[in-house]
Amino acid sequence: MPPVLEIQDLRVEFRVPNGVVHAVNGVSLTQEEEEVFCVVGESGAGKSALALAVMGLLPDNGAVTGGRILFDGVDLVTASAEHLRQLRGKSMSLVFQDAQSALNPVQTIGQQLTEVIITHSNLNRRAAGGVCQEMLRELGVPDPRRMMSAYPFTLSGGQCQRVMLAMALVMRPRLLIADEVTSSVDVTLQAEILERLKELSRDSKSAILLITHDMGVVANMARRVGVMYAGHLVEIADLLPIFQQPRHPYTWSLLQTLPRLDAAGRRLQALRGTPPDLINISEQCPFVPRCPKALSRCREEPTPGLSEMEERHWAACYNPVEYP
C-alpha cells in the first residue's frame, strides 16, 4: 500500500509587513495507512502552518513556496482548488483547537453535521441525520438527538470539540488532521476524547496526523512521532525510541522539562532561551543558540538534513545524543 500522505521538502511562508515568516522550512514525512503520526513542538514551531498547507487552507498572506504534498499519490500543492474542495471533508479533514469559533453560530449542530454528509454523498437529509446521530453516539454524546437541535453557544468546549470531531469523521476520511484538539479541555475529557478518537480511527481506518505541544498526548496516541522546531522536523522515530533514546538535543531537552510521564501537568515547560525569529532565519541549525551539545561545526555549516541513526529513527544533527 502506498502511504496516505507523503510530504517532501515542504516550505510555507507568510507575508507580514516587516518581511516573510518562514514557518515551514523543508519538512518531509511519510504517513502510512491507519497510523497515528504525532507532530510535536512548542508554540510557533510551524505545526498549524503545516496542517493548513496540507488542507489547502492557508490564509491569503500564506503560501507553499516549495516541495510536494502527495495525498494518495496526487500532489496537493499543484491540485486545483476544485479538487481540494472535493477532498476536504470527504477524504481528508481537519479539526483544530478553537472548535466553538469554527461552528456556525446561527445553525443547529444537526444542520451543520447533515450538511457535510449531504454535500459529500447522495444520502437525503433524513438518512444523513441518522448517520450523524450515530456518529455523535460513537463519540460519547449521551443524547445525540438533543445535541442535533442545539446551537453551538449552548454547548461546552468539550461538547463542541466532539461535534467537530464528528463532523470531521462522519465521511470516514482516509486522513484526519487533528490540531491541538484537546488543548482547551480538562485532562479527564482529554483522555476520553483521545480514546474515542483512537477507536474511531481504527474502525473507520482513518490515518491521523495529530498535532500537539503536549508530550502526554504523544505518549497516549502516537505510533510515529515527528519533533518540530522552528519549521524543521528535527527528529522522526517510533514512539518508544523518542522517549527512551531521543537523539536530537532538542527532543532530549524537551523530555528533560517533563517532571514524570505518569504525573499530571505534562505540558511542555519552556526551555531555556527563546525560539528563533522566523523572519530572519539563517542557514545554520535553528537550535544552536539553545543547544547543550552545539559544536563549532553547527555554527559554521548549514543545518544538517535528517539522517538515519538507527532503523526507522532519523535525526537532523551533527552531534546527536549517544547512548552506551
Ligand SMILES: Nc1ncnc2c1ncn2[C@@H]1O[C@H](COP(=O)(O)OP(=O)(O)O)[C@@H](O)[C@H]1O
Ligand atoms: N497568518 C499568519 N500570518 C503571519 N504569520 C503567521 C500566520 N500564521 C502563523 N504565522 C507565524 O508562523 C509561525 C508558525 O506558526 P504556527 O504554524 O501557528 O505554529 P504552531 O502551530 O506550531 O504554534 C509563527 O512564527 C507564527 O507567528
Ligand SMILES: [Mg+2]
Ligand atoms: Mg498551532
